[in-house]
Amino acid sequence: MGIIYFLLLSCLGLAIAAPRRNCGSAGEVENGHIDYSEGTEFGDKIVITCNPGYQFIGKQGPRGMVCGDQGWMGKLPSCKAVTCDPPPMIVDGTFSPIKETYSYGDIVQYSCQSGLTLNGSKSVSCSDDGTFQPAPPTCIMVQCKDPDVKNGEWVQGSRPPFGYKATVTFKCRSGFIMNGESTQTCEINSEWSPGLPTCETVTCEPPPMIVDGTFSPIKDTYTYGDAVLYSCQNGLTLNGSKSVSCSDDGTFQPAPPTCIMVQCAHPGIENADWVQGSRPPFGHRATATFKCRSGFIMKGESTQICEMDSQWSPGLPICE
Numbered sequence: 001m002g003i004i005y006f007l008l009l010s011c012l013g014l015a016i017a018a019p020r021r022n023c024g025s026a027g028e029v030e031n032g033h034i035d036y037s038e039g040t041e042f043g044d045k046i047v048i049t050c051n052p053g054y055q056f057i058g059k060q061g062p063r064g065m066v067c068g069d070q071g072w073m074g075k076l077p078s079c080k081a082v083t084c085d086p087p088p089m090i091v092d093g094t095f096s097p098i099k100e101t102y103s104y105g106d107i108v109q110y111s112c113q114s115g116l117t118l119n120g121s122k123s124v125s126c127s128d129d130g131t132f133q134p135a136p137p138t139c140i141m142v143q144c145k146d147p148d149v150k151n152g153e154w155v156q157g158s159r160p161p162f163g164y165k166a167t168v169t170f171k172c173r174s175g176f177i178m179n180g181e182s183t184q185t186c187e188i189n190s191e192w193s194p195g196l197p198t199c200e201t202v203t204c205e206p207p208p209m210i211v212d213g214t215f216s217p218i219k220d221t222y223t224y225g226d227a228v229l230y231s232c233q234n235g236l237t238l239n240g241s242k243s244v245s246c247s248d249d250g251t252f253q254p255a256p257p258t259c260i261m262v263q264c265a266h267p268g269i270e271n272a273d274w275v276q277g278s279r280p281p282f283g284h285r286a287t288a289t290f291k292c293r294s295g296f297i298m299k300g301e302s303t304q305i306c307e308m309d310s311q312w313s314p315g316l317p318i319c320e
């Protein structure tokens with residue numbers, strides 16, 4: 001209270017009577033820096049910091065001094081080169097180089113006993129505050145469980161035991177589809193990453209409907225191996241595969257058939273008689289057998305079949 005009263009009085013007095021006292025330069029701080037941004041008059045404060053790689057003796061952090069009646073109050077601190085004590089030893093590991101003290105910027109490298117994995121930063125360095133940074137690593141045993149992917153199988157990669165960074169690639173048995181990533185890596189926490197996939201039964205959406213035809217059975221979804229049979233409306237012929245089935249890739253294979261009208265023209269052969277076969281209309285697989293009249297000889301096949309392209313096959317004969 002007394003001091004504040006005194007300060008108040010002297011401030012008032014100075015303000016009226018004379019310019020404020022100016023403390024001027026505080027001196028030199030070797031390997032450090034003085035911030036005068038507040039000014040150097042009575043009541044102003046300077047802040048002293050050490051250059052990188054240097055630190056105050058004793059208490060750390062920036063220090064301040066105030067301009068008082070009698071000049072700068074206190075004693076300028078000094079900055080000395082940073083040194084670090086050795087970093088901590090770790091269980092099941094060591095570091096190098098090993099020295100009694102280290103200077104600013106020195107780096108030590110940690111390593112683990114064989115079979116163990118370093119978790120954290122391998123190298124640490126002697127930093128500003130006189131300690132090694134970052135925190136030392138630990139040595140841990142990394143071992144991932146045998147990966148069990150139901151309905152899946154090992155394709156390539158490591159064999160047990162699965163240590164740090166071991167990788168395994170899986171595929172699903174046929175009829176199953178993979179949900180997740182096929183390649184997995186054993187991570188530092190002894191877990192597979194990004195996480196074991198699953199193999200799920202393949203399902204198919206219904207196959208496409210066709211013009212003038214249908215298929216059966218009709219369901220909402222089908223599972224791997226299910227087959228459907230296509231059929232055409234009366235009088236039409238199925239062109240393509242009658243049966244398609246739900247395949248590995250979740251679609252029906254092969255492509256669905258089409259329904260077409262097959263009708264061969266009435267076969268008229270000069271100087272020949274119809275002997276036997278189908279009656280008109282001549283649809284798919286209708287047959288007709290001919291014989292030349294006497295005095296004529298046949299060139300070509302006597303029996304013809306009506307094919308998908310509505311043409312007689314192998315081609316109508318002639319009687320010469």
Ligand SMILES: *[C@@H]1O[C@H](CO)[C@@H](O)[C@H](O)[C@H]1NC(C)=O
Nearest residue numbers: 119120135138140188189190
């Ligand atoms: C590795 O170190 C980090 C940080 O210290 C720690 O959080 C983590 O649990 C450690 N991992 C294992 C698998 O020990």
